[in-house]
Structures are given as C-alpha cells and as structure tokens.
Amino acid sequence: MKKRYSQYGAxxxxxxxxxxxxxxxYVFNGFTIRKSSRNAFNLSNSYLINKRDxxxxxxxxxxxxxxxxxxxxxxxxxxxxxxxxx
Numbered sequence: 001m002k003k004r005y006s007q008y009g010a011x012x013x014x015x016x017x018x019x020x021x022x023x024x025x026y027v028f029n030g031f032t033i034r035k036s037s038r039n040a041f042n043l044s045n046s047y048l049i050n051k052r053d054x055x056x057x058x059x060x061x062x063x064x065x066x067x068x069x070x071x072x073x074x075x076x077x078x079x080x081x082x083x084x085x086x
Contacts, residue, residue, distance in 0.1 A: 018072065026068070031075045032059075033068065047071040 019027045024035040034048045049062040049071055062078060065071040 015072075028072055029075055029079055031062070031078075033071050033075075035068075036064075049074060 017028055021027055024037075026033040026035075030051060032050045032052075034050065036046045036048060038045060044066055047065050047068055047070075049065070050059045051062060052059055063074060065074055
C-alpha cells in the first residue's frame with residue numbers, strides 16, 4: 001500500500017503555525033524542522049532545527065530534539081528570548 005502525502009503545503013494536523021512542506025520538512029515560526037530517519041545508531045527519529053540567516057544566506061543550526069513537540073517548544077523559547085534554559 002502506497003503512502004499518500006496530500007497534506008503538503010497545508011497545516012500539519014491541528015497544530016497552529018506548523019506547516020508541512022514535504023514528507024520530512026516542517027516550517028514553524030520562521031524555523032525549519034527536518035525529520036531525520038532512524039538508523040543503527042539512532043533508534044528513534046530526531047528533529048533538526050535550522051533557520052536561514054537573512055544577511056549571509058547561511059543556515060544556522062539550533063539543535064536536535066527527539067519529538068516534534070519538543071522542537072516546537074525549543075523554537076518558542078528561542079523566540080521569547082529565553083534561549084535554551086528552562
């Protein structure tokens with residue numbers, strides 16, 4: 001059975017602000033969240049957080065979380081000015 005990804009460009013589920021761009025890429029509040037696949041060393045999925053720099057066009061890496069909800073909380077903390085601390 002083939003998987004169909006008809007949600008591209010639409011809101012991902014019922015999460016406001018989260019847009020699924022492709023099968024493994026999401027955009028949330030200007031940040032890109034990329035889902036990494038599982039492998040022998042990493043037995044769970046991980047989500048990499050990046051944001052493109054406006055001046056130099058360089059992707060800045062902001063961390064890796066092991067759940068999409070954790071990645072979204074990290075982005076919300078960065079936007080509120082709190083950084084990585086709790």
